[in-house]
Amino acid sequence: ILNVEQSPQSxxxxxxxxxxxxxxxxxxNFYALHWYRWETAKSPEALFVMTLNxxxxxxxxxSATLNTKEGYSYLYIKGSQPEDSATYLCAFExxxxxxxxxxxxxxxxxxxx
Amino acid sequence: EPEVTQTPSHQVTQMGQEVILRxxxxxxxxxxxxxRQILGQKVEFLVSFYNNEISEKSEIFDDQFSVERPDGxxxxxxxxxxxxxxxxxxxCASDGGLNxxxxxxxxxxxxxxx
Numbered sequence: 001i002l003n004v005e006q007s008p009q010s011x012x013x014x015x016x017x018x019x020x021x022x023x024x025x026x027x028x029n030f031y032a033l034h035w036y037r038w039e040t041a042k043s044p045e046a047l048f049v050m051t052l053n054x055x056x057x058x059x060x061x062x063s064a065t066l067n068t069k070e071g072y073s074y075l076y077i078k079g080s081q082p083e084d085s086a087t088y089l090c091a092f093e094x095x096x097x098x099x100x101x102x103x104x105x106x107x108x109x110x111x112x113x
Numbered sequence: 114e115p116e117v118t119q120t121p122s123h124q125v126t127q128m129g130q131e132v133i134l135r136x137x138x139x140x141x142x143x144x145x146x147x148x149r150q151i152l153g154q155k156v157e158f159l160v161s162f163y164n165n166e167i168s169e170k171s172e173i174f175d176d177q178f179s180v181e182r183p184d185g186x187x188x189x190x191x192x193x194x195x196x197x198x199x200x201x202x203x204x205c206a207s208d209g210g211l212n213x214x215x216x217x218x219x220x221x222x223x224x225x226x227x
Contacts (some may be wrong), residue, residue, distance in 0.1 A: 103218060 004092045005032045006104035013080045013111055020076040021107040023090030026072035032093040035064055035075055038106070047075075047088075080111045119205050119219035126195055126226055134190040134222045136205030142217070144208050145188045147180065149173070149201040162188065173188075195226045218220075 005024045013019045025033060035047040048057045053068040061078045077084055087106040094102075118137045126132050138145050147159040160180055161172040167180065179191045188207075192199055205219040 004090065004102045004104040006088075006090055006107050007028065008107060009105065010108040011110070012111065013077075015080055015082060015111055015113050017080055018078045019080055019109070020074050021088065021109075023073045023075070023104055025071050025073070025090070025092040025102075025104075026094075027069060029095045030068045030071075030092075031095045033066055033068075033073050034089075034091040034093065035073070036089040036091065037062075037086045068087055075107075080109075082111045082113060085109055087110045096110070117205055117217045117219040119222050121222055122220070123223045124225070126224070128197055128226055129194050132192045132195055132199075132224060134192075134203050134205075134224070136188040136190070136207075136219055137186060138188055138205065138207030139217055140186075142207035144168075145157055145182070146206040147190045148204040148206065149203070151198075151201045159190070162221075192224075195224070196202075197226050200224055200226045202227075 003026065007022050008012040008088065011019060011021060015055065023035070026080075026085060032049050032051045034049050037045045037047050047059060047062060048064045050057060053066065055066040057064050061081075063078075064073055064075045066073045073090060075088055087108045089103055089106045091103040117139060120135045124132060126135075136145070143163060145162040149157050149159055151157070157173055158171050159178065160169045160174045162180055162182065165182060177193050179193070180189060181191075182188050188205060190203060190205075202221045202223050204221045207217055
């Protein structure tokens with residue numbers, strides 16, 4: 001059983017503050033690490049697919065880093081805005097993708113005005 | 114712990130056949146989803162369902178696909194006439210829409226179209 005953990009489970013942040021949260025995943029048989037942003041009842045938005053150790057990706061105010069050797073990824077949001085409120089899911093993809101994605105349970109981010 | 118259950122876990126079908134994938138979301142949840150993952154590719158959103166109707170669907174979810182919640186318990190995905198490219202793992206998910214931050218996925222149904 002692949003273990004993908006995200007922390008914290010939920011997070012309240014003041015508007016304008018920066019924040020980050022963590023995804024940990026198996027360090028063996030790694031293929032890719034996915035981050036998704038998911039607003040309730042809307043289609044989840046794929047933020048990043050990261051494959052190489054040391055990858056850093058950025059999309060607007062959101063960025064992510066990847067450490068495959070130790071099995072963790074951080075997602076950073078700079079200058080949080082109310083529209084950033086969502087659940088952020090990471091998902092681990094094992095080598096070859098044969099087992100599909102193993103998702104974490106998500107970090108539910110609430111931005112307080 | 115409540116869980117989303119999906120059946121079958123694996124289905125093999127001939128091209129052109131109809132397939133129905135079933136999901137039992139968590140009983141007090143309000144929002145339901147289908148995703149799929151074609152082998153080696155990203156998880157793709159198919160459709161979201163709320164209040165007995167589709168709230169959003171992707172371009173993948175064409176006229177060959179349909180969803181329904183026939184009895185207030187099951188949430189089904191039907192593919193009317195399967196194509197080879199429909200071979201994928203199909204994931205159902207539900208959430209309660211109560212800002213709990215918890216999204217519950219089923220373990221997936223693997224569809225193989227020959």
